[in-house]
Amino acid sequence: MAGIYVHIPFCKQACSYCNFHFSTKLQTKEDVLAAIQQEVSLQANYLPQRQIDTLYFGGGTPSILQAHEINAIVEAIQNTFSFADDMEITLEANPDDLTGDKIKELRSTPINRFSIGIQSFRNTDLQFMNRPHTAHEAYQAINKSQRAGYTNMTIDLIYGSPTLPDDAWRENLHTVFEMGIPHISAYALTVEPGTALNHWIEKGKVSGIDVEQAGRQLELLMDEMAANGYDHYEISNFCKPGYRAQHNTNYWFNIPYLGLGAGAHSFNGTTRQWNVANNVKYAKAILHEGKVPFERETLSxxxxxxxxxxxxxxxxxxxxxxxxxxxxxxxxxxxxxxxxxxxxxxxxxxxxxxxxxxxxxxxxxxxxxxxxxxxx
Missing domain, CATH: 1.10.10.920 (Arc Repressor Mutant, subunit A)
Incomplete structure (x- = not known):
């Protein structure tokens, strides 16, 4: 078994808590996408086998891509690797991107699973996190995706935010149950160096993370999920029967994966490597020098x-x-x-x-x- 992760390093705006590699400037998008397609063949021998079982578009915001751009990347991968039958192919998406027209367009791609960055169903929390969508758009994205046949979906939620009291967290979870969402990933808000949230806390504009609140809300999460028939199969992940995330589960079983794109990480059982987290340097090295700019560590x-x-x-x-x-x-x-x-x-x-x-x-x-x- 093996998987491929494709990092799409572009976002409309920076969320206050995020320290992943991304850019809000799209000038390099065309070159970066071309470089990703070329990287596939350059990395062809990294994995111990040529068949892959999962494909995951992460970011950044992969839903910023048009259908033809997704299809071009998938085609480049298929030219080098074979796809397993019934392969899970996931696209991370922002709710504001998942309009009716966008979802219809995505039907022309092999994407069969959405990972929607909801984070909260409350505008107060979304504004604090500087998310680009509203609570209404969160509901709409889920409803429209379900009506279009994307029943295999997961959403991300964040707890432990200073704007999120326990009763509001419980309401977020009850919304999940009412909407019939089969999988969720729930994460405690963390403060990462270099983020807007870290700056606000250092300047005293907002309070720091309340560890006791995060602990209470984790326990509330575990209790509510169990009571509603979800399997708590990983610390941050819960699913209904048959909806376990195959790609991420493979990470936890140390199954090899190849990461494509600026800032993407790879693991083949004996080494880890990571591409340069700079869009210009990444694209230039591949398109003009024919080499992937990465660092590698051999695992002891x-x-x-x-x-x-x-x-x-x-x-x-x-x-x-x-x-x-x-x-x-x-x-x-x-x-x-x-x-x-x-x-x-x-x-x-x-x-x-x-x-x-x-x-x-x-x-x-x-x-x-x-x-x-x-x-x-």
Whole structure:
């Protein structure tokens, strides 16, 4: 199995919390898209196989693309890689882009799944996050997509915002249930260096993140999702039966993927690499020099061990001790046994047969629990 991620590094405006690579200037768009198509053949040998099972257009804002631009990228990929039957092909989209005409246009592409950046169904929250859409547009995008037959969709929601009291967060979740959305990804608001939100907090214009509020809202999220039949299969992801996100699930199982585009990351099991996060440098290197501008890291045994823990413990399946024993030496397994026993005693982990998993208590402090298990 393998997947391909295509990074479309353009947005209409900058959200206050986002530190992903993007540009609000579209002058380089034509060159960047041409470079992505050319990069496919230049990266043809990175993955251990030529068949891919998932394709994901992320960003940035991929819904800024026209149908013919999406089709040109897909065609370039198909010229080098073969597609699995019933392959999941996802497009991240902003609600304001998903007009009736746009959705109709996207029907001429192989996109079969939408990931819609809703973030909230409340204008107060959207304005705080500097999102380009309104609450009305959020509702409309979902309704129009569903009526057009895009039943396989996910939406993103953000909790822990200073503008979002607990009862309003519950209302956002109830909107999900009422609209029949089969999958959601929900993330706590974080403060990243260089973002507008970080600047506002440093200047005292807004309060910092309330960790207790974020914890309450995570617990509320878990309870509401469980009560409404959603499977909590990864810390931030919930789905109805049959709607698990295949592309992202592959990340958590350390399945190789190729990242195309400026700022995109790749992983093939033994190395990680990342393209230059600069649209002009990216396009120039590929179109004029015939080479992909990237840096590469060869993963050490310790790196691979720590990444196995990091990805597996984020999921409902947890870490299989048999896999650890089969792939890593005794010193790692002995340390894991010792540290996991301590965390089990504290109620932060739970054991189910050969699987070690986060408990509910541990899920609330997942980063610190997983870090305690890392090899030093």
């Amino acid at each position: 045994l310790k790196d691979r061990y720590n990444e196995t823990l990091l990805t597996s413990l984020r999921t409902k399946w947890g870490c299989h001790t048999g896999i650890l024993k089969a792939n890593f030496p005794d010193q790692y397994n002995n340390t894991f046994a010792k540290e996991s026993a301590r965390l089990l005693e504290q109620g932060l982990l739970q054991k189910e047969n050969d699987h070690i998993k986060l408990s509910r208590k541990g899920t609330l402090v997942a980063d610190s629990v997983i870090a305690d298990l890392f090899a030093e």
